[in-house]
Amino acid sequence: MGLFVGIDLGSTTSKAVVLDASERLLGRGLTNTRSNYDVAAAVARIEALDDARFTLIERTLGGSGAAPPTSALRRAWVVSHCVDRLRALGGRVAAIAESTGTASDGAAIRRLFERIEADADAVFGTLAEDRSRFFRDLASARFFADATDAAQRRELAYDVAAAAYDQAIVEVENSETPIGAEQRLERALGRAGLSASDRASLERAWRETEGALTVEAYVGTGYGRQRLPFPKEQIRSEILCHGLGAHALYPGTRTVLDIGGQDTKAIQLDEAGLVQNFQMNDRCAAGCGRYLGYIAEEMNLGLHELGPLALEATRAVKISSTCTVFAGVELRELLALGERRENILLGLHRAILLRAMSLLARSGGVRNELTFTGGVAKNVAVVRELKSLVGEHYGERTLNIHPDSIYTGALGAALFARRGGGESLPAPSRGKPKAAAAAARA
Amino acid sequence: MERQKAMLAGYFGELARARETGLKVVYTFVPGNLTELIRAAGALGVYPEVNALQSAMRQRSDGFVREAERLGHNEDVCSYVKCDIGMLAAGNIGPTGEKLPPPDLLLLSYTGCFTFMKWFELLQKEYGCEVAMLHVPYQADGRPTEEMRRYVAAQLEGEVIPKLEKVTGRKLDLDELASLLARSARAEDDLSWVLDSAKATPSPIDAYFGGVYYVGPIFTAFRGTEACEAYYRELREEVEARLARREGPVMPNGVLAEERFRLVIEGPPNWTHFRDFWRVFYDEGAVVVASTYTKVGGLYDDGFRHGRERDPLLSLADYCLGCYTNRSLPARSDLLASYVRDFHADGFVINSLKSCNSFSVGQLVMMREVEKKTGVPGGFIETDLVDPRYYSQANIKNRIESYLQMISQRKAGGVSSGA
Numbered sequence A: 001m002g003l004f005v006g007i008d009l010g011s012t013t014s015k016a017v018v019l020d021a022s023e024r025l026l027g028r029g030l031t032n033t034r035s036n037y038d039v040a041a042a043v044a045r046i047e048a049l050d051d052a053r054f055t056l057i058e059r060t061l062g063g064s065g066a067a068p069p070t071s072a073l074r075r076a077w078v079v080s081h082c083v084d085r086l087r088a089l090g091g092r093v094a095a096i097a098e099s100t101g102t103a104s105d106g107a108a109i110r111r112l113f114e115r116i117e118a119d120a121d122a123v124f125g126t127l128a129e130d131r132s133r134f135f136r137d138l139a140s141a142r143f144f145a146d147a148t149d150a151a152q153r154r155e156l157a158y159d160v161a162a163a164a165y166d167q168a169i170v171e172v173e174n175s176e177t178p179i180g181a182e183q184r185l186e187r188a189l190g191r192a193g194l195s196a197s198d199r200a201s202l203e204r205a206w207r208e209t210e211g212a213l214t215v216e217a218y219v220g221t222g223y224g225r226q227r228l229p230f231p232k233e234q235i236r237s238e239i240l241c242h243g244l245g246a247h248a249l250y251p252g253t254r255t256v257l258d259i260g261g262q263d264t265k266a267i268q269l270d271e272a273g274l275v276q277n278f279q280m281n282d283r284c285a286a287g288c289g290r291y292l293g294y295i296a297e298e299m300n301l302g303l304h305e306l307g308p309l310a311l312e313a314t315r316a317v318k319i320s321s322t323c324t325v326f327a328g329v330e331l332r333e334l335l336a337l338g339e340r341r342e343n344i345l346l347g348l349h350r351a352i353l354l355r356a357m358s359l360l361a362r363s364g365g366v367r368n369e370l371t372f373t374g375g376v377a378k379n380v381a382v383v384r385e386l387k388s389l390v391g392e393h394y395g396e397r398t399l400n401i402h403p404d405s406i407y408t409g410a411l412g413a414a415l416f417a418r419r420g421g422g423e424s425l426p427a428p429s430r431g432k433p434k435a436a437a438a439a440a441r442a
Numbered sequence B: 001m002e003r004q005k006a007m008l009a010g011y012f013g014e015l016a017r018a019r020e021t022g023l024k025v026v027y028t029f030v031p032g033n034l035t036e037l038i039r040a041a042g043a044l045g046v047y048p049e050v051n052a053l054q055s056a057m058r059q060r061s062d063g064f065v066r067e068a069e070r071l072g073h074n075e076d077v078c079s080y081v082k083c084d085i086g087m088l089a090a091g092n093i094g095p096t097g098e099k100l101p102p103p104d105l106l107l108l109s110y111t112g113c114f115t116f117m118k119w120f121e122l123l124q125k126e127y128g129c130e131v132a133m134l135h136v137p138y139q140a141d142g143r144p145t146e147e148m149r150r151y152v153a154a155q156l157e158g159e160v161i162p163k164l165e166k167v168t169g170r171k172l173d174l175d176e177l178a179s180l181l182a183r184s185a186r187a188e189d190d191l192s193w194v195l196d197s198a199k200a201t202p203s204p205i206d207a208y209f210g211g212v213y214y215v216g217p218i219f220t221a222f223r224g225t226e227a228c229e230a231y232y233r234e235l236r237e238e239v240e241a242r243l244a245r246r247e248g249p250v251m252p253n254g255v256l257a258e259e260r261f262r263l264v265i266e267g268p269p270n271w272t273h274f275r276d277f278w279r280v281f282y283d284e285g286a287v288v289v290a291s292t293y294t295k296v297g298g299l300y301d302d303g304f305r306h307g308r309e310r311d312p313l314l315s316l317a318d319y320c321l322g323c324y325t326n327r328s329l330p331a332r333s334d335l336l337a338s339y340v341r342d343f344h345a346d347g348f349v350i351n352s353l354k355s356c357n358s359f360s361v362g363q364l365v366m367m368r369e370v371e372k373k374t375g376v377p378g379g380f381i382e383t384d385l386v387d388p389r390y391y392s393q394a395n396i397k398n399r400i401e402s403y404l405q406m407i408s409q410r411k412a413g414g415v416s417s418g419a
Helices: A037-061 A070-100 A103-118 A120-128 A135-152 A158-173 A181-191 A196-212 A238-249 A289-298 A303-311 A324-336 A341-363 A380-394 A405-419 A431-441 B002-016 B035-040 B048-057 B061-070 B079-089 B114-127 B146-168 B174-199 B226-244 B274-282 B312-322 B329-342 B363-374 B393-416
Strands: A002-009 A013-019 A025-032 A214-221 A255-259 A264-269 A275-280 A370-373 B024-028 B043-046 B105-108 B130-133 B261-266 B286-291 B347-353 B378-383
Touching: A002 A037, A002 A238, A002 A405, A013 A037, A013 A405, A025 A037, A025 A405, A037 A070, A037 A196, A070 A103, A070 A120, A070 A135, A070 A158, A070 A181, A070 A196, A103 A120, A103 A135, A103 A158, A120 A135, A135 A158, A181 A196, A214 A238, A214 A405, A238 A255, A238 A264, A238 A275, A238 A370, A238 A405, A238 B393, A255 A341, A264 A341, A275 A341, A275 B393, A289 A303, A289 A324, A289 A341, A303 A341, A303 A380, A324 A341, A341 A380, A341 B363, A370 A380, A370 A405, B002 B043, B002 B226, B024 B035, B024 B146, B035 B043, B035 B146, B035 B174, B043 B146, B048 B061, B048 B079, B061 B079, B079 B114, B105 B114, B105 B146, B114 B130, B130 B146, B146 B312, B174 B226, B174 B286, B174 B312, B261 B329, B261 B393, B274 B286, B274 B393, B286 B329, B329 B347, B329 B363, B347 B363, B347 B393, B363 B378, B378 B393
Parallel strands: A002 A214, A255 A370, B024 B043, B024 B105, B105 B130, B261 B286, B261 B347, B347 B378
Antiparallel strands: A002 A013, A013 A025, A255 A264, A264 A275
């Protein structure tokens, strides 16, 4: 069976989606892009293909009542991969801390990472199901919590540990773990705690899927798409991919808003998912995801904390600039004037959306359903404000937000891979609901 | 191209020697310029926007812009102005490396751009020379009225010509003016033919990236000269031959092999990354078949030619009034829509400039109007004239590639939409 892979190299995250010939979703992979597009593309692709392999195994073994627990193996596979990265990370953090701090800082950090590894199942287990989170998020959350405790117990110098971590995580994310599939399988089988017979049938199924993992076509998209080692025909703009991906998820949608790391795009589609018109922000990334990232840093918050906090606002403070550079200044000014953090945050969220609304208007408005994609669609405050602004401007409209909207571009790219390029569109209509259903199921 | 380079080099040389030869120097702007009048008065014209764009193409505008900012000019000020001010501060060495003479007269021949006024105010302060100001009424209704024509002609007679005569110390030779206007008309006929040739498929020219070279002589100091007339005759012959051979336009990497997209472009190009900007298009096989920027000096589409109106002053008035930037937004939208239709374009792109309000204001409204009139979606990009900080190759490439892929998908989708 041939596979079709779409890779979306975004400025913040890289995504890969694997489809089968019937456009059913088999696997997905996600990683932080940071500075290295090449590694990010490879990591996302490998993760997606691994994920696809488990889906195939499930399909092979599923159905019968006594099916072995593929999900346990999938989870162990993901966790053991995280453990590999955690070991690389721990080694680097300790080494850096030893050179910038003291030997005892290094030793404390090593002990700290050993404890995280012992809890690996609890820390990383969710990654097997929640395909929109990263190793970095989970590892960082745990590391900084533990490091804070350790610092309070005077076991290490917090600033040394934090600086070492920030440096090491970038290095680790930008390198691939040099562990082969066989070795990884061995470890995952060991970690999954399977019965001998389950283990044997899973191992057998694993080998049987080997031949099914032939990739027939790749299509790449996203900000870094020029870095992909693909011929020109296999590169599609993210506008077309987001359009087609959104259409696959919500066939009725005619308007798509995507707010990504450094691009905001408003796209109008026809009934077949073909792009009719689009507008993008200018080169300045004001009002894009990166802006929120910057605000989170300024406020010393996690990106995921911004939305919920903004919802606690009693009023939205008027923010005059969505400029990423000026935002920090304005933020500090408002805080100095005694303004509540929540109210400022709500104002910032609204500021982003006012820019997006202008792009939507430019592209032709919201015609029926609006599908909202991109990393920023995960932010609850943005979603609430978008709903109200769309209502104000265009009246009652359906707002679609898929839980896995982060994969929309990669899904579109994979559909292009399956359909042999933009010129052969539109595709057979039977393909669309399947992809939508599969994505919704996952 | 070689002929044009030689013309420019010769002219800047002439300017550098102006003090020795005793020729008077008039600084003036490109839109609706009065080149024939300046020449008939026996003076030499200097066009500050052209100096700025020439500096940008030679990668020198960055330093000039920063110098002007160091002198206190704001980041939002027109980058042509800052480039000029910076160049002045650095010794007024022109783009060819020769010193530019100071002006004897600042001739503000077009007032549709208010920045022009402020620009010359700054220069006046610097040089303390004579200023002649011509008020050109904006064409709010899309075309000039008889009153407007007479109003402009009266200013030419009562203000501009006396100032020119005062500075040069000689009486304006009206016969000389008439013969210059007649030569202008012949060059204008040839240029119009060349720009019209893009209606053919494949187009033998690129009417924007190539077009800016084509309009160089006629929009600056050369209009009305024999060299200019010869230039356009030769250009026309060359394009005629290319058309007969059904050849595409010459791009920096050779003759374009396949015309994949036909586009109309609104707005001036970015000059600091001119070649990179062009490459984004020709790499995709996109040819610009019509552009409004090549009408910025003067518009010949509706049959205007210098001297066709027998009264030379009214003829000059018509030219000033008719330049592209003096037209109302509806008139500009109509022109763009007619280009999309008449030149069989697949799409149109607006290049909006960060520091040029007089060009950029209203472009989004125009885009929507043109979309409505033609059913063709517009693409929108943002760059700047000569400030390199506002040009991002990755962003422009991303936007244009996306736009062209959308166009090609629409073309294909339109065919198979019954599937």
